[in-house]
Amino acid sequence: MATLRTREATQAQGENETSVEEELDEVTARALTLLRNQQPQLFDPRGRLRRGALRQFLLARAGGKQELTREEIDALSAAAAPGDGRR
Numbered sequence: 001m002a003t004l005r006t007r008e009a010t011q012a013q014g015e016n017e018t019s020v021e022e023e024l025d026e027v028t029a030r031a032l033t034l035l036r037n038q039q040p041q042l043f044d045p046r047g048r049l050r051r052g053a054l055r056q057f058l059l060a061r062a063g064g065k066q067e068l069t070r071e072e073i074d075a076l077s078a079a080a081a082p083g084d085g086r087r
Contacts, residue, residue: 042053
């Protein structure tokens with residue numbers, strides 16, 4: 001009986017991890033699509049994210065700061081929300 005419960009718990013945990021991974025993949029894909037549409041210069045001709053360009057873009061948006069508080073990150077996120085006209 002204990003083995004059955006352990007097996008069921010392990011299976012449930014595996015299903016939860018898969019669900020979380022799928023959701024993370026979906027959110028990542030949406031974020032990349034949004035970024036690609038709003039900031040196409042951050043991607044190379046093959047569609048790959050240019051990390052150096054992204055770093056420079058983020059530094060510019062953060063006013064050159066390399067460390068941000070949670071509040072500063074939230075403010076930058078809110079300012080970059082879709083529909084705000086910033087590009």
